[in-house]
Amino acid sequence: MTRVPSLTELENKQEFLARHIGPDAEQQQQMLSAIGAESLEDMTQKIVPESILLKQGLNVADSRTEVEALAHLRSLADQNQVLKTYIGMGYSNTHVPSVILRNVLENPGWYTAYTPYQPEIAQGRLEAILNFQQLTIDLTGLDLASSSLLDEATAGAEAMGLAKRVSKNKKSNLFFVSDGVHPQTIDVVKTRAVGFGLEVIVGPASDAVNHDVFGAMLSYPASNGQVDDIEQLIADLQAKKAVVTVAADLMSLTVLKSPGEMGADVVFGNSQRFGVPMGFGGPHAAFFATRDKHKRSMPGRIIGVSKDTRGKPALRMAMQTREQHIRREKANSNICTAQVLLANMASFYAVYHGPKGLKNIATRINRLTTILATGLQAKGAELANDTWFDTITLNVGEDKDAILANGVEAGVNFRRDLAGQIGIALDETTTREDVAQLFDIILGTDHGLDVATLDSEVAGFSYADNLERTSEYLTHEVFNSYHSETEMMRYIRRLEGKDLALNHSMISLGSCTMKLNAASEMLPVSWNEFSNMHPFCPQDQAKGYVAMIEELEAWLVNITGYDAICTQPNSGAQGEYAGLLAIQKYHESRGDAHRNVCLIPSSAHGTNPASAQMIGMKVVVTACDSEGNVDMDDLRAKAEELSDSLSCIMITYPSTHGVYEETIGEICDIIHQHGGQVYLDGANMNAQVGLTSPGSIGADVSHLNLHKTFAIPHGGGGPGMGPIGVKAHLAPFVANHSVIDLKGPESGNGAVSAAQYGSASILPISYMYIAMLGNEGLRQSTQMAILNANYLKARLSEHFPILYTGRGGYVAHECIVDLRPLKESSGVTEMDVAKRLNDYGFHAPTMSFPVAGTLMIEPTESESKVEIDRLADALIAIRAEIAKVESGEWNETDNPLHNAPHTMDDIMDPTWNRAYDRELAVFPTQEVRNNKFWPTVNRIDDVYGDRNLHCSCVPTEDYV
Numbered sequence: 001m002t003r004v005p006s007l008t009e010l011e012n013k014q015e016f017l018a019r020h021i022g023p024d025a026e027q028q029q030q031m032l033s034a035i036g037a038e039s040l041e042d043m044t045q046k047i048v049p050e051s052i053l054l055k056q057g058l059n060v061a062d063s064r065t066e067v068e069a070l071a072h073l074r075s076l077a078d079q080n081q082v083l084k085t086y087i088g089m090g091y092s093n094t095h096v097p098s099v100i101l102r103n104v105l106e107n108p109g110w111y112t113a114y115t116p117y118q119p120e121i122a123q124g125r126l127e128a129i130l131n132f133q134q135l136t137i138d139l140t141g142l143d144l145a146s147s148s149l150l151d152e153a154t155a156g157a158e159a160m161g162l163a164k165r166v167s168k169n170k171k172s173n174l175f176f177v178s179d180g181v182h183p184q185t186i187d188v189v190k191t192r193a194v195g196f197g198l199e200v201i202v203g204p205a206s207d208a209v210n211h212d213v214f215g216a217m218l219s220y221p222a223s224n225g226q227v228d229d230i231e232q233l234i235a236d237l238q239a240k241k242a243v244v245t246v247a248a249d250l251m252s253l254t255v256l257k258s259p260g261e262m263g264a265d266v267v268f269g270n271s272q273r274f275g276v277p278m279g280f281g282g283p284h285a286a287f288f289a290t291r292d293k294h295k296r297s298m299p300g301r302i303i304g305v306s307k308d309t310r311g312k313p314a315l316r317m318a319m320q321t322r323e324q325h326i327r328r329e330k331a332n333s334n335i336c337t338a339q340v341l342l343a344n345m346a347s348f349y350a351v352y353h354g355p356k357g358l359k360n361i362a363t364r365i366n367r368l369t370t371i372l373a374t375g376l377q378a379k380g381a382e383l384a385n386d387t388w389f390d391t392i393t394l395n396v397g398e399d400k401d402a403i404l405a406n407g408v409e410a411g412v413n414f415r416r417d418l419a420g421q422i423g424i425a426l427d428e429t430t431t432r433e434d435v436a437q438l439f440d441i442i443l444g445t446d447h448g449l450d451v452a453t454l455d456s457e458v459a460g461f462s463y464a465d466n467l468e469r470t471s472e473y474l475t476h477e478v479f480n481s482y483h484s485e486t487e488m489m490r491y492i493r494r495l496e497g498k499d500l501a502l503n504h505s506m507i508s509l510g511s512c513t514m515k516l517n518a519a520s521e522m523l524p525v526s527w528n529e530f531s532n533m534h535p536f537c538p539q540d541q542a543k544g545y546v547a548m549i550e551e552l553e554a555w556l557v558n559i560t561g562y563d564a565i566c567t568q569p570n571s572g573a574q575g576e577y578a579g580l581l582a583i584q585k586y587h588e589s590r591g592d593a594h595r596n597v598c599l600i601p602s603s604a605h606g607t608n609p610a611s612a613q614m615i616g617m618k619v620v621v622t623a624c625d626s627e628g629n630v631d632m633d634d635l636r637a638k639a640e641e642l643s644d645s646l647s648c649i650m651i652t653y654p655s656t657h658g659v660y661e662e663t664i665g666e667i668c669d670i671i672h673q674h675g676g677q678v679y680l681d682g683a684n685m686n687a688q689v690g691l692t693s694p695g696s697i698g699a700d701v702s703h704l705n706l707h708k709t710f711a712i713p714h715g716g717g718g719p720g721m722g723p724i725g726v727k728a729h730l731a732p733f734v735a736n737h738s739v740i741d742l743k744g745p746e747s748g749n750g751a752v753s754a755a756q757y758g759s760a761s762i763l764p765i766s767y768m769y770i771a772m773l774g775n776e777g778l779r780q781s782t783q784m785a786i787l788n789a790n791y792l793k794a795r796l797s798e799h800f801p802i803l804y805t806g807r808g809g810y811v812a813h814e815c816i817v818d819l820r821p822l823k824e825s826s827g828v829t830e831m832d833v834a835k836r837l838n839d840y841g842f843h844a845p846t847m848s849f850p851v852a853g854t855l856m857i858e859p860t861e862s863e864s865k866v867e868i869d870r871l872a873d874a875l876i877a878i879r880a881e882i883a884k885v886e887s888g889e890w891n892e893t894d895n896p897l898h899n900a901p902h903t904m905d906d907i908m909d910p911t912w913n914r915a916y917d918r919e920l921a922v923f924p925t926q927e928v929r930n931n932k933f934w935p936t937v938n939r940i941d942d943v944y945g946d947r948n949l950h951c952s953c954v955p956t957e958d959y960v
């Protein structure tokens with residue numbers, strides 16, 4: 001008889017690793033021989049410079065199985081107490097419609113997609129985001145909206161930035177902020193003002209006109225609930241050339257006259273309460289709207305309508321020339337990853353409820369608030385606000401602690417940061433029973449009030465008559481068609497079907513690390529204990545959250561070689577900003593405030609210079625040599641020349657060219673010798689984890705894109721998380737928070753995000769990722785990412801020149817295919833190749849970054865050999881197609897590359913008379929025929945779209 005294996009032998013603690021990594025052991029061997037290495041260790045020795053290789057393994061945790069990791073995280077989640085929140089302050093309870101929860105938030109077709117840079121295969125989410133813009137435009141009463149910003153507080157900071165750019169009061173550096181704005185927004189605005197060299201005055205709104213300001217920020221309703229008519233104030237401020245920005249609540253705008261109708265220049269806020277869970281602070285999408293005349297000054301992305309080559313309406317990102325990847329330090333903002341998934345959810349919420357449904361929800365919230373306020377007042381309670389939409393603030397003086405304690409006892413949280421006051425904010429989840437309970441908590445049980453009686457007695461309005469909304473909104477068909485669940489489910493599915501996400505095929509975007517977002521990593525995001533907590537609840541109720549975050553931080557400390565992690569920045573670019581801010585504060589603390597030069601190699605990602613500019617740093621670009629490496633002579637010369645004013649360098653490692661530069665240690669030394677700090681952009685951390693680390697290399701601070709390296713999905717353009725790691729000397733200078741004081745950083749350090757832990761509810765994803773892979777699995781994932789990239793390079797290098805390689809002719813975790821020679825010989829562009837890949841069922845790799853005319857491919861460890869071979873085969877087949885253009889068999893325009901991508905409209909066209917047949921157009925291989933992805937529009941005309949800017953929903957007739 002064969003021996004029965006022991007239990008220990010049968011228990012495979014590394015089982016998740018095999019699920020996470022694409023190639024199995026046998027395929028790994030085949031791939032290793034293809035690149036001339038014997039083993040993963042041998043490959044590592046050959047590729048990673050000896051000088052930076054870690055001498056010891058990671059010390060995070062032993063790997064856990066999926067079941068074990070979920071059970072462990074569940075034990076942490078159980079330490080959270082989810083009380084009913086009435087805290088308000090920009091975060092509300094909401095009913096996430098189940099049809100949206102299941103079909104969008106929990107659906108890889110939506111959450112694994114990338115930013116819609118390839119619009120022909122992204123028309124679904126582009127339509128959903130366009131709906132978000134329309135929703136914003138309609139409710140704010142303004143002309144133009146952007147697709148989404150990171151949170152309400154940073155949107156406020158962007159509003160200040162826009163005001164500065166467009167204000168006619170050029171001399172003033174003063175910005176007025178009403179004390180009715182939420183405190184975390186004031187905090188972030190103040191932080192941002194320092195970098196811009198602006199001064200912020202905070203005071204009662206009516207005081208704004210007494211200052212010579214370039215702009216002002218009002219709140220409507222105010223943070224304490226007050227709803228004031230701000231029309232005259234806006235006019236008075238504008239008469240003094242101030243740009244007026246207004247923080248607003250989207251739900252209230254369904255019943256209140258819009259700030260746009262009252263003359264506001266900018267309106268912004270949080271869309272969270274439109275069906276997106278609070279998530280202990282995020283992620284949710286901020287909205288931002290302004291007047292048409294300011295469109296070129298808008299921060300963030302704008303989706304616009306253009307047309308395709310057949311003249312059909314088609315959507316794409318508009319006016320990208322305002323953005324960081326083109327304008328670099330002159331960009332309007334550094335926003336890259338934003339909150340697309342959550343903007344989509346909010347827009348679907350509006351589509352599902354429609355204008356009548358929303359108005360009903362808002363009116364009910366307002367009615368309950370009025371009943372609550374009236375009842376309390378009848379029993380002698382004193383209100384701080386005499387008008388309201390959904391929030392009242394009570395003057396409770398000495399009774400405050402007792403009421404708060406009674407609340408917690410009854411399972412209820414109130415707003416508690418105001419001296420002698422408590423705040424109560426209602427929302428769509430509030431019931432009659434809840435209001436009755438609030439009476440009990442605040443008045444004691446023998447108050448004799450009855451909600452039904454009050455409902456029959458209490459008169460209508462809680463704000464001035466003239467503030468009642470009379471204008472229409474959401475009249476477009478899309479908001480009036482899908483109100484049954486069947487219709488809604490199908491609308492979501494119809495849009496999903498237009499988009500290529502990771503559930504169809506690999507997305508090999510270099511620098512973006514589109515790896516597996518495992519289902520077990522995603523499950524906890526929807527758990528009640530993570531999704532339904534208010535960020536400003538008493539923190540002793542969030543013990544599980546804090547324990548999870550602290551453990552994750554400790555792991556990231558070990559992985560990065562830094563001493564501390566700050567989890568507040570909610571995107572990579574936001575991390576850059578936060579890291580540079582810490583550097584600047586550090587310099588100041590040493591009397592070196594004059595150090596303000598930031599060296600940035602020419603190959604850097606656009607967010608680097610844009611972030612440096614936001615701190616008020618002067619960007620000096622350093623050259624790269626012909627190998628793509630930092631030109632050491634130029635760097636030395638500039639560091640020498642600028643020694644006295646040098647603040648830091650921002651450098652990416654492995655370089656944006658995808659190679660391990662051998663000189664990285666020397667670069668750190670040179671900068672340090674001149675008193676500067678090293679910011680290492682961590683976007684390429686997937687080539688470091690377990691093999692080397694920014695801390696051990698000698699850098700001082702880095703951001704991590706948890707949505708690249710640590711498995712958070714890209715959500716079609718966000719959410720993301722960009723925590724920063726810092727060496728001990730920078731730790732006191734990272735962001736803190738004015739509402740929740742964090743331990744670690746110095747109190748009083750300004751915030752960079754609205755919530756103290758950024759988008760906390762997606763941190764469980766990275767937590768699960770690390771917990772399941774463990775020390776060995778993390779290291780092996782990095783090695784597999786390198787093997788996959790080098791295998792792909794080996795397969796492609798016979799057909800295309802590969803730009804930039806490191807020692808031994810190897811690349812790190814990505815490789816750049818140079819298409820410029822082919823453009824010379826055939827006229828076929830990188831764009832043609834990218835779009836032709838769509839016909840083969842693939843998303844294009846990163847185009848023209850960091851080098852124009854190239855494609856940068858990053859397969860990640862999660863793609864199997866089969867899938868990588870499929871991509872290689874497609875690119876090789878495309879090379880053969882290019883050869884036919886080179887030889888003249890096809891002319892420059894009548895070929896499948898120039899006309900890609902191909903649609904059903906193409907092959908159904910009775911006038912088809914092209915030099916190639918329909919089959920080659922849409923079914924270039926048998927594989928494609930078996931699993932066809934259909935682009936829904938032909939190639940889109942960007943120039944037309946920017947010239948004829950249209951950023952709201954397309955009338956349905958236009959599609960006919």
Ligand SMILES: *Cc1c(COP(=O)(O)O)cnc(C)c1O
Binds near residue numbers: 335511512573605
């Ligand atoms: C993705 C990326 C960033 C920006 O990160 P976001 O999360 O998109 O803001 C910065 N630098 C590099 C090299 C990147 O690839």
